[in-house]
Amino acid sequence: MPHLNLESFHPLTFPTHCGEVEFLFQANYKNRDEGALIATRYKGKEFFLVYKNNGIKKLLKSDKVTRPSPNFLLKHALLAYAECSGSPILDSNVDNAPENAHLKTYDALKSIQFFADNFPKEREVRIEVGFGSARHLLHQALANPDVLFIGLEIHKPSIEQALKQIVIQNITNIMILDYDARLFLEFVPSNIVGKIYVHFPVPWDKKPHRRVISEAFLKESERVLRVGGTLELRTDSENYYRFALETFSSPRQSRFEVRKNQEIAIVSKYEDRWKKQEKNIYDVTFTCDTESPEPDMIGNFTFSEGKIGAHAVDRLSKETYKREWGFMHVERTFSVGEKGSMIRLAMGSFDRPESTYVLIENGTARYYPSLPVRSSANLNAHILLDELIHG
Ligand SMILES: C[S@@+](CC[C@H](N)C(=O)[O-])C[C@H]1O[C@@H](n2cnc3c(N)ncnc32)[C@H](O)[C@@H]1O
Incomplete structure (x- = not known):
């Protein structure tokens, strides 16, 4: 997994461009010193870089949930962050090689x-x-x-x-x-x-x-x-x-x-x-001896209108909500800027849970950087989350 071991981590002022790479915002762990996610856009793909400080090492690496493909996107973004923020690299396993044409096959x-x-x-x-x-x-x-x-x-x-x-x-x-x-x-x-x-x-x-x-x-x-x-x-x-x-x-x-x-x-x-x-x-x-109608999977991943209260996220973070279609569980919460927040959810079917992020700014929520896969279990989990988040 590509990563940089940093001597010190320096935050950027968001949003900012570093060559072709854009850094959009930072979501901090509840304990700020522990780390942060950095929202990144490069060649049309949006993903997070993860900064983690375990007291001994300061690592900048990929986020498993949003990891972009091909890998060179991630490598270039990691190096761009270190360069533009002035965070010195102690060692790394990242090269600056261009896209590997071979992978396209x-x-x-x-x-x-x-x-x-x-x-x-x-x-x-x-x-x-x-x-x-x-x-x-x-x-x-x-x-x-x-x-x-x-x-x-x-x-x-x-x-x-x-x-x-x-x-x-x-x-x-x-x-x-x-x-x-x-x-x-x-x-x-x-x-x-x-x-x-x-x-x-x-x-x-x-x-x-x-x-x-x-x-x-x-x-x-x-x-x-x-x-x-x-x-x-x-x-x-x-x-x-x-x-x-x-x-x-x-x-x-x-x-x-x-x-x-x-x-x-x-x-x-x-x-x-x-x-x-x-x-x-x-x-x-x-x-098969019979023709079947198309399935009607109803619903989408937009959240209902109505302001989301400041404590909605804290309320959610304690429990795993289990239902017959699957489950929903808030794995981690983040703060974004002065008033915003973000959650990382695990949800969907027990057999193939999916992780996803929900960004909450100005009292409204949206999945970020992409919507969950449109499965019936995920749609059910979304309906539940929408109800819970609105209290
Ligand atoms: C016993 S092997 C048989 C492989 C092959 N069909 C053959 O005849 O040689 C069963 C394969 O099914 C895969 N498998 C098991 N459960 C699966 C699932 N739920 N979805 C997709 N693949 C699965 C396993 O990883 C394994 O490779």
Whole structure:
């Protein structure tokens, strides 16, 4: 993580320009000596730099929540701050290298915001859940160049491996997302998916609530699949197979079928292993027989009118608010200028909480520097926050 170790930290007068980098305002920790966030704008991106003083070291570094990509934006901003504020650098791991052209080839990696803002709808979409070694994903993408493949994975080394292969093999029809598959489908428009592959999911025998396949996942799959589209579960786990049968059997308009030890075109690492051990492999294929309406996710992330009182933030900071859709919790509070304040929130679903900042100035609140991802859990958390903040 790029950082500067400073001899002393000097504040700026805000707002100010330092070459191309703009520094907009400073949000101080409740104990000012402990540190601050510095709102920064550079090449169209807004993010925070973090100043932290732990008594021994004075570090200027990146903020995890708003960290910009590519990395050179952050490095240039850190160096610009030190130079313009006259804060001497003792040592650092930051160079002033220009943008790394090489990184641009990793275009396949997308953020959830990308899908939430503008889901690509021009061509058939197929989704692979937990692609692991990506053998199957790469094979399918090469065999079906007109289809857009979205690969979901939460294991970072697997993601990096897949991205490398995508570049080496010059594949242009795969998008990779580091996101929990149980939460992704709500961002997908109805009736556009041809296939959802769930191959050898983690069985989670002791924590079945973590399984990808569930009643809710199946319901969302039926909505996003086009008529004739399929959800394909392939597993070596007898437990998972039985559990899936039960889930798939609950009454709905579509149908499913089961096969045992069926050969498929490409064999994953897991499958190789199970085959050597002569384990049975089960396929449960769910076929969508019905068209679905678009989901109506209502609401937005604006706060209601009405002045927010001076003590609203203090009132919030003690508690974690848990609800059936997820939770909301104020992690940290900051002061901004003479009268303003800012909070860092954790909110949304328990499975994939999101952190975000809310800036409160002149009695009104807004998310800063960007809105939360538009998921149903985040919208619910926003409604709750809006109620609480207005007392
Ligand atoms: C047993 S591996 C199977 C990998 C691959 N499908 C194969 O057949 O070789 C399961 C994969 O699913 C990923 N995974 C587990 N839970 C997930 C979730 N909720 N969302 C996305 N990926 C998940 C894991 O990181 C792991 O790579």
